[in-house]
Amino acid sequence: MTVPKVRVPFTGRPGRARDARRARRRVSGPLARNVLLAAAAVPAAAAAWIGVTGVLARSELLAAQHDLTALRDSFATSAEHLPSKGVAAGAPAESAQERLARSAAGHAARAHDLTTGPAWYTAAQLPFLGGPLETVRGIAQASDRLAGAVLSPLAGAVPRLEAGARTGGIPRVLTRLESEAPAFARAARVAAEVRDDAHGLPGSTWLPAVDRARTQLSDQLDRLVPQTRDAAVAARVMPSMLGSHGQRRYFLAFQNTAEARGTGGLPGAFAVLRADRGHLSFEHFGNNTELDSTTTHVNLGAEFTAQYGNNQPESAWANSNLSPHFPNAARIWTAAWRNHTGGRLDGAFAIDPGALGLLLRATGPARMPDGTALTADNVVDITQRDAYAKFDNIAQRKAYFVDTARAAAGRLMTAADDPRMIPALLSAVRDVQREGRLQVWSAHADEQRQLASRPFSGVLPDGPGPFAGLVVNNAAGTKLDYYLDRSLVWAPGACTDRGRSVTTTMTLTNRAPVSGLPEYVTQRVDYPSYRTHPGDNRLLLSYYAGKGARLTGATLDGRRVAMIPGVERGHPVYTLDLELPRQSSRTLVLRLNEPEADHAPTILRQALVTPLRVTVKPAGPCGG
Structure with missing residues (x-):
């Protein structure tokens, strides 16, 4: 049977399909434009947002x-932020x-x-x-x-x-x-x-x-x-x-930065500080002559002995802090006190006249026994310059230094007992720490481990990485470092198979006047064999490089010079015996290979009267 073809009749107009297609185009045009406009509006709205x-x-x-x-x-104010008197304890x-x-x-x-x-x-x-x-x-x-x-x-x-x-x-x-x-x-x-x-x-x-x-x-x-x-x-x-869990006693050294030493200045006047449940008091004040003849026996390691043993730091009090590593000096000082008196100490602190100035700025002036006002603006000059002109008698001058230390310390103790002064004192202590004018060591191992991580411990860091330290020790016995300026420029160079070449430029300037200084300030107790003039100085200049660094060359004022090599806490140390005439500058340039110098070095800043000026030039990475 043949199935017939059936035509399905079309009941609409013949052009309707075409019209439908046109209608769809008419609808799709505005829709597309709207979609595009919306898409464009999203980032515009996002940008506006x-x-x-x-x-x-x-x-x-x-x-x-x-x-x-x-x-x-x-925080620099005193009483504004204390709670009112009516506030109950425990609920300020x-x-x-x-x-x-x-x-x-x-x-x-x-x-x-x-x-x-x-x-x-x-x-x-x-x-x-x-x-x-x-x-x-x-x-x-x-x-x-x-x-x-x-x-x-x-x-x-x-x-x-x-x-x-x-x-x-x-x-x-x-x-x-x-x-x-x-x-x-x-x-x-x-x-x-x-x-x-x-x-x-x-x-x-x-x-x-x-x-x-x-x-x-x-x-x-x-x-x-x-x-x-x-x-x-x-x-x-x-x-x-501060004695919360039992009374403590500490050696407090006042360092005289007019005669430079590794930790800052010559240990002159000192005190024994007692801390009892937060209350601070002084048991004793003295000066360096009291401990001059005291001998200690402290094992500070082979590196220390090799570097400083010839200067007898454990028996010559003036050389007890040649090393910039403060725990070395602190251990010698506390051992000397024990040998001198039989008394045990729990640690040591060191400050200098610059630190006293910063602290007195917070507390207000102290009053000397002779009526002199000891202020933030004059304490450095009084102790580092004026006292030498004021007293010809050495004993009188040393007693004056002790009086100065006692007056300043007494003012600080009074302020420390006033809770309204706590914020200003804390701010001043922070400034002292930032300038490296406070060093702290504890004889208690657990405390010292905590302190050693912070700059105010005076610890010479022994980790890897680039390092630059300019340290001077006065070798003439003068008090001319009041007039000493120092600068250091650390400049990385080309990469090598050993790391990177580094050039360090150190300039020292002696601003001492050609006349007018007391003999005690200018006298040369090193008795040099060559002719000198009043105001000429002599320094042992030591440069501390990063671990693994190697010296490749050195010049002094453009001429080649030999450096004395040494090691301290793993750092290569290069030392030069430097004569520094009055009103002159000398420039030492060291060229080294540093194993790790892809970033800025840690800088050792020895705190003297005038701060060290440091310039660190940037280093790009070595290797691909």
Whole structure:
């Protein structure tokens, strides 16, 4: 059977299919345009959102910065942030510091919130264009963590400590500090993490303002991180060192930087300091002549003996601190005191007139027995220059130095007993530490392990990496280092199969006047065989290089010169016996091969009357 073909009838108009196709084209045209417009509007809207929120975030970050500046300034005041007398012990009212820190944390958190979300995240991933946005996001996040997890806990601790000082005295302060030690440690850890994150942000983008903000944040964190670490160590060791768990006694040396020694200056006047539950007092004041004939027997290792043994540092008091490694001097001093008196000491401190000046700036002037006001502006000149012109008699001059030390120390003790002075004193101590004018050593091994990690321990670091240290010891017996200027330039050169070549240029200038100085200041107790003039000086100049470094050449004022090699704590040490005439400069240039010199060196800064001027030139990476 054949199936017939059936035509399905078409009931519409013949052109309807064509019209339908045209209609679809008419509909699809506007739809496509709308889709395209919408697609174009998304990045435009995102850009507008980023622009608006960026402006708001900047405003919040500026407000946070304003609060943090006010927070820093408030710590320099005395009584403004103490809780009111009506506040019960253990429940102090929120202090000005806490309010400022809380406000800063709030602003920083809002800035962080404003720079999060899909628009910011996506835009920050764009090649080239996203660099500034990634940096802004990172700055906001870093500011949030810094204000909320670092500064707020620290600001919260300080008022509680001061409240304790008012309600329970210094022992309560130390108890509070001990309880806050974990918070300080956490804050230091977070600060280091934030710094590392900030250093990892794009620093060279197409938007200079963002680059400047990133640099500013990194610089601030580079300063903050060591301070938080110092605070964490202080919270761990200060209570016990100040006698919270039993009375302590310490040797306190006042170093005379007019005659340079490795740790700073000649150990002249000294005191024995007693700490009993936070209360500080002095048991004894003396000068170097009291301990001149005392001999000690301290095993400081073969390197120390090889480097300094010929100068008899354990029996010649004036040579007891030739090494820049402060624990060596501290162990000699405490052993000498024990041999002299039979009394055990728990550690040693060293400060100099520069440190006294910084501390007196916080406390106000001290009064000498003769009525002289000892101030931040005159203490260095009085002790390092004027006293030599004022007294011809050596005994009278040494007694004057002791009186100066006693007057300044007494003023500091009075201030330390006043809780309103604590913030200003802490700020001054931080400045003293930053200049290297305070050195601390504990005879208790657990405390010393904590202290050794911080610069104020005076420890010569023994780790690997590039290192540069210019250390001078006065070899003439003069007091002319008051007039000494020093500069050091560290310049990396070409990469070698041994690491990298490094050129270190050291210039020393003797500004001593040609006349008018007392004989005691200019006298040469080294009795040189060559002719000298009043004001001429002689120094043992030692350069400390990085571990594994090797000297390849040296010139003095452009002429080749031989250096005396040595080693201390693993560092190669190169020493030159240098005659430095008055009103002259001499330049020593060392060329070395350093095994690790891809980054800036650790600088050893010997604290003398005039600070060392340092220039470090950048080093690019070696290898592919």
